[in-house]
Amino acid sequence: MAKQKVAMLTAGGLAPCLSSAVGGLIERYTDIAPDIDIIAYKSGFRGLLMDYKIEITRQMREKAHVLHRYGGSPIGNSRVKLTNTADCVKRGLVKEGENPLRVAAERLAADGVTILHTIGGDDTNTTAADLAAYLGANGYNLTVVGLPKTVDNDVVPIRQSLGAWTAADVGARFFDHVSNEQSAAPRTLVIHEVMGRHCGWLTAATARAYIQRTKGNEYIEGFMMNQELKNIDGLYLPETHFDLEAEAARLKEIMDRTGFVTLFVSEGACLEEIVADREAAGEEVKRDAFGHVKIDTINVGSWFQKHFAKLLDAERSMVQKSGYYARSAPANYDDLRLIQSMVDLAVESGLNKVSGVTGHDEDQDGKLRTIEFPRIKGGKAFDLSTPWFAEVMDYMGQKYRPAH
Numbered sequence: 365m366a367k368q369k370v371a372m373l374t375a376g377g378l379a380p381c382l383s384s385a386v387g388g389l390i391e392r393y394t395d396i397a398p399d400i401d402i403i404a405y406k407s408g409f410r411g412l413l414m415d416y417k418i419e420i421t422r423q424m425r426e427k428a429h430v431l432h433r434y435g436g437s438p439i440g441n442s443r444v445k446l447t448n449t450a451d452c453v454k455r456g457l458v459k460e461g462e463n464p465l466r467v468a469a470e471r472l473a474a475d476g477v478t479i480l481h482t483i484g485g486d487d488t489n490t491t492a493a494d495l496a497a498y499l500g501a502n503g504y505n506l507t508v509v510g511l512p513k514t515v516d517n518d519v520v521p522i523r524q525s526l527g528a529w530t531a532a533d534v535g536a537r538f539f540d541h542v543s544n545e546q547s548a549a550p551r552t553l554v555i556h557e558v559m560g561r562h563c564g565w566l567t568a569a570t571a572r573a574y575i576q577r578t579k580g581n582e583y584i585e586g587f588m589m590n591q592e593l594k595n596i597d598g599l600y601l602p603e604t605h606f607d608l609e610a611e612a613a614r615l616k617e618i619m620d621r622t623g624f625v626t627l628f629v630s631e632g633a634c635l636e637e638i639v640a641d642r643e644a645a646g647e648e649v650k651r652d653a654f655g656h657v658k659i660d661t662i663n664v665g666s667w668f669q670k671h672f673a674k675l676l677d678a679e680r681s682m683v684q685k686s687g688y689y690a691r692s693a694p695a696n697y698d699d700l701r702l703i704q705s706m707v708d709l710a711v712e713s714g715l716n717k718v719s720g721v722t723g724h725d726e727d728q729d730g731k732l733r734t735i736e737f738p739r740i741k742g743g744k745a746f747d748l749s750t751p752w753f754a755e756v757m758d759y760m761g762q763k764y765r766p767a768h
Contacts, residue, residue, distance in 0.1 A: 369401045370714065371417075371477040374437040375408030375444070375484040375491070379513040379527030380534070380693040381703055383438050385483045387431030388707035394425045397715065403475065407440035408484070409491060412468050413457040417475070432700065435692040443487065443652060447494050465498040472499075472506055479507050479714035485514035485525070486742025489721050493737035496719050509710045509734065510721035511703075515691050518563035520741040522723035523730050526703055527695065531559070531566055534693040535686040536573035539628075542684045543578075546593050546624040553625050553673050553681035557665030559691065560630040561656065564601025565746040567630035570686070571599050572756050574628075579759075596760055597625045600668070602632040603746050605767040612675035614762075619676045627672070631664050631687070638667050705732060 372389055374382045386404065393400055402420040405411035418439060431438055445451065446464040458464050472480060482492040489510040496508040512519045515531035539556050546552050558567040578594045597618050600606065619625045639649050639657055650658040665683035673681040695703060706722040713722065713734040720734035727739075746753075748766060757764060 367401075367476070368397070368478045368715070369403070369476045370479045370481065371403050371405060371472065371475065372439070372481040372483065373405040373408050373412060374439055374441050374513075375482065375488040376441060376513070377443075377485070377515075378436055378441065378691045379485075379515045379525075380435055380530035380691065380695045381513050381526035381699055382441070382483055383431045383434045383436060384695045384700060384703050385511055385513070385526065385707060386438055387428045388703055389481055389711065390420060390425055390428040390431075392707055392711045394428070396711065401476075403477070404439040408442040408488070409444040409446060409468065410442040410457060411440070412471055413444070413446075413452065413464060415471060433694055435694045441484075444491070445487065446491050465495060466502075468495055469499055469502065469504050469506075473504055477506060479509065481710060481714065482508065482510040483513055483526075484510070485512070485516075486519050486740065488513075489519070489737070489740050490742070492721075493740060496737055507714050507717045508719045508737075509714045510737075510740075511706055511710055512721055512723050515566055515687075516560045516563045517565040517569075517746075518560075518742060518744040519721075519723070520744045521726040521735065521739060522721070523726050524702060524724060526706065527691070527699060528566060528569070529698045529702070530693055530696040531690040532569035532573045533696055535566070535570040535690040536577050538686040538689050539570070539574055539684070540577055543594055543626060545682065545684075546626065547588060549680040550623050551619060551677065551679040552623070553619075553627070553669070553676060553678040555627045555629055555665050555668055555672075555681070555683045557629050557631055557683055557685045557687070559687040560602070561632045561635070562602055562743040563746050564603050564630045564633070567601055567628055567633075568599065568746060568750075568753050568756060570690075571596055571628045571760075572752055575756065575759060592622050593624060595626060596628050598627040598762060599757065599760060599764075600627065600633040601630045601746060602635065603748055603767050604633075604764045606764065608671065608675075612672060615672065616676050619678065625672075625676060625678070627668060629665055629668050631662075631685075633664055634667065635662065635664060638662055638664060709734060 404418045406416040452464045512525040514525045517528035
């Protein structure tokens, strides 16, 4: 039997689980199969194509537990789609006429890799699925096992992706400080823009964590630092629709009464309308290798600021984004437990030649299993019937209706 060799890579945007997942995989293999060699490709699929890699030494194995303390990725990330040949050629990752899938497969074969772990979101794991299919169709003896990472929690059919709980918790902590800006000037509008392209889960979960964090605060009667100053007055997601004029009237009453309004906005809220407006005006909207609108060029928070500041007669308005702060955090206790369970299954699956993505399968009663690659998709919408979401909206006193 050929000697096993493990490779891993992290890809896509950051999430508060990458460092811990890398550390966890190294620890688990060291515990149950210490003779297996481990390498990591630097900067995701880019490193695989360019032959940039890190050999995991004995000293690295012994200190792998240290990685649980940090955010970011200790082996680097990038956004590369192996089936987008033109983009790979343009970026100098492969030569003209080369098939990136074949280059990747040949690199893995040359390195003697028998198990590849991809840690990333839906784009990473659909790319891993393309690679796994190519490997299988072309006779390569290699098992690919993905771990689901996304702060948006938007991977079908996975109940909870790695890093999302931490991102919500850290985003709430971020805004607990920012909310004090409401005391800096009269008639202030503060908008908290939260990550989430197609899915409002993170924005809603951050709002929930923020409410839980602040609703037990003690205040001194008579001062302006009070519960109203800490309230969220509006929550806007890609999955919800609102009437701008009616909502502005509701919020203006709050502004007139308290002197401040706070909004939580998903970066994908009203995205289709904003993109359509810009393209109708003749503006080119930039997209990435996967065809997604480059969300950082759209500035949904600024759109809300422009419209609501005027309608509310705000004297001061600001947009604060927790995204990079939240997604770069180290994993919290809940995510560490989730990471460990998914890592253990990923290693077991790799050794047993079962390809797929580990996760709690929503189509099989939430059972933790290695989910078949063809079933993995992105863009899962937040389920507005989630009981805690109704509690959040009731607490805020905001009415809403589904967007579609």
